[in-house]
Amino acid sequence: MAHRLAIESEHIRADMVEAMEFPHLANKYQVFGVPRTVINETTHVEGMVPEATLVEALLQAVSAGE
Amino acid sequence: MPLIADKDREQLQKIFAENLTAPVKLVMFTQEFECDFCAETRQLVEELAATSDLVQAEVYDFVADKAVAESYGVDKIPAIAVVGERDYGVRFYGIPSGYEFSTLIEDIINVSRGESGLSEATVAAVADIHTPVHLQVFVTPT
Numbered sequence: 750m751a752h753r754l755a756i757e758s759e760h761i762r763a764d765m766v767e768a769m770e771f772p773h774l775a776n777k778y779q780v781f782g783v784p785r786t787v788i789n790e791t792t793h794v795e796g797m798v799p800e801a802t803l804v805e806a807l808l809q810a811v812s813a814g815e
Numbered sequence: 816m817p818l819i820a821d822k823d824r825e826q827l828q829k830i831f832a833e834n835l836t837a838p839v840k841l842v843m844f845t846q847e848f849e850c851d852f853c854a855e856t857r858q859l860v861e862e863l864a865a866t867s868d869l870v871q872a873e874v875y876d877f878v879a880d881k882a883v884a885e886s887y888g889v890d891k892i893p894a895i896a897v898v899g900e901r902d903y904g905v906r907f908y909g910i911p912s913g914y915e916f917s918t919l920i921e922d923i924i925n926v927s928r929g930e931s932g933l934s935e936a937t938v939a940a941v942a943d944i945h946t947p948v949h950l951q952v953f954v955t956p957t
Binding site: 756 | 891893901911925933940941945951
């Protein structure tokens with residue numbers, strides 16, 4: 750779904766990161782369960798969530814950063 | 816030994832033939848002494864490119880082609896950028912296996928068509944975003 754958001758908006762880029770191959774990043778972002786979505790380094794979304802929930806978190810992260 | 820089994824390859828050929836409308840580049844970054852999973856990721860990308868004339872593999876060396884890596888914002892390997900008519904910012908870091916392989920196939924189709932397939936409400940919501948957003952989704956092989 751993150752990749753779909755990147756396709757939709759030219760302002761959004763989305764990385765899928767394999768946690769086992771990049772343990773230093775998993776550690777940095779405190780990944781204990783997957784999927785874990787990190788938005789702009791600051792906001793986290795835990796687990797598989799409905800589209801609307803992810804979009805809500807996304808908008809919150811954007812407005813927090815403004 | 817191929818990573819994509821014969822019957823899966825046939826199914827992929829069919830899915831791509833039915834759904835791809837424009838060329839997609841899988842821009843892959845590895846290095847000379849290939850990292851854990853780099854060789855497998857490169858092989859996967861090359862096998863995918865063999866399933867459709869519209870899917871193309873471009874393999875770069877993360878060290879020797881540093882400028883290319885930077886132009887794609889790639890800072891770790893193995894990396895795959897799924898690029899269509901433009902670069903939408905779709906990246907995979909680490910090998911896309913299991914469930915993530917399905918995500919890669921879905922991405923190739925969406926990027927080819929330039930369509931996100933998101934709901935009208937989501938499309939309207941993200942239209943209001945005018946500042947850079949970076950999503951990192953951490954996954955494990957399934």
